[in-house]
Amino acid sequence: MHGRVARVAITERAREVLRRLIEQHGPVLFHQSGGCSPMCIGVREFRIGGTDVLLGRLPWHTEFWISGEQYEHWKNTHLTVDVVSGRGSGISLEASEGMRFIIRSRLLTDEETTVLAAGPPPRKGADRMD
Template sequence: MSTTPPRVLATDAALDLIRLLEGKHGPLMFHQSGGCCDGSAPMCYPLGEFLTGDSDVLLGQIGGCPFYMGRAQFEYWQHTQLAIDVVPGRGGMFSLEGPEGLRFLTRSRVFTDAEVAALEAQETGSR
């Protein structure tokens, strides 16, 4: 029996920054940007400030915060696990971490064939 891998996870540094931001802003949410002004960075918002809908996919949670990605972008990334990390620098201008001198960064890896099969089985079973 295979274990279903998370679609998104966070490093310890990202979890530390999430806790800091929650202390300042309350509950949070993330949306993986598809480009434009802030590139393709994970954007951090107060929970509910970024409106999601049918065009967004909930990938999972990091640090107890929901993490979304646009459905069109998900079609390209569905075979990839996202690992949210933190690096020094300036975050996206609309993302909460900007003033902290740090920014969230998405790292990724392609799922193995077994992991893809487990994800597909889980998603088929939840329909």
């Protein structure tokens, strides 16, 4: 395996909801601070913490951030953003559509782990340049 390894992906159904949310609200980001439901929030509505880790980017330049503590628990895992019917956090933008984003996970393969270990560490919120 050569090149980049993504730590985060998105299902087609979740991608469609994400597109609608961006059309309605402008640029958004995901933040995972615990549990299985990441928050989807307007980029100007949320301040990334210094220890938060940039897990990856999804379509339309959508960043996926995870708290430093959660990253330590999930660092050997690939996360996939999915969406289901139901209401999650009232703060998360998809709640207005009667949906909630969830995380599906799998362990990284040995090859993925090797590629990630050979690269630079993931960016943290303290590294952000606004």
